[in-house]
Amino acid sequence: MEADESPAAAVGREVREELGVALVIGRLLVVDWIPAQTPKTEGLMFLFDGGVLDAETTGRFALPADELREWMFAEPDQLAGRVTSRMARRLEAALVALDAEATRYLEAGEEISS
Numbered sequence: 001m002e003a004d005e006s007p008a009a010a011v012g013r014e015v016r017e018e019l020g021v022a023l024v025i026g027r028l029l030v031v032d033w034i035p036a037q038t039p040k041t042e043g044l045m046f047l048f049d050g051g052v053l054d055a056e057t058t059g060r061f062a063l064p065a066d067e068l069r070e071w072m073f074a075e076p077d078q079l080a081g082r083v084t085s086r087m088a089r090r091l092e093a094a095l096v097a098l099d100a101e102a103t104r105y106l107e108a109g110e111e112i113s114s
Contacts, residue, residue: 018064019062021062027048027049028049028103032045
């Protein structure tokens with residue numbers, strides 16, 4: 001996020017910068033608190049619903065060559081080796097939140113039960 005930028009606005013900007021398309025950013029699905037790991041301080045990760053992407057939209061993706069080589073749709077069981085285990089857990093929580101029409105809270109990628 002940049003100064004004075006909300007998480008939702010940052011997602012919209014990042015999608016435009018990384019994929020070259022403007023998407024309607026939907027509701028918040030996951031908040032994940034990440035503990036400090038030198039040299040980084042603690043942080044919050046947010047996952048929002050990006051909607052259903054059709055072939056016309058994905059056909060307009062323009063990846064910045066210096067940052068991204070490719071993109072793909074993946075099933076949850078295809079995430080191993082493509083994303084960190086913490087990111088995989090975050091994405092799985094997002095799918096649960098999407099189905100449940102809820103928001104999930106994680107700490108370091110783990111669900112916190114009450």
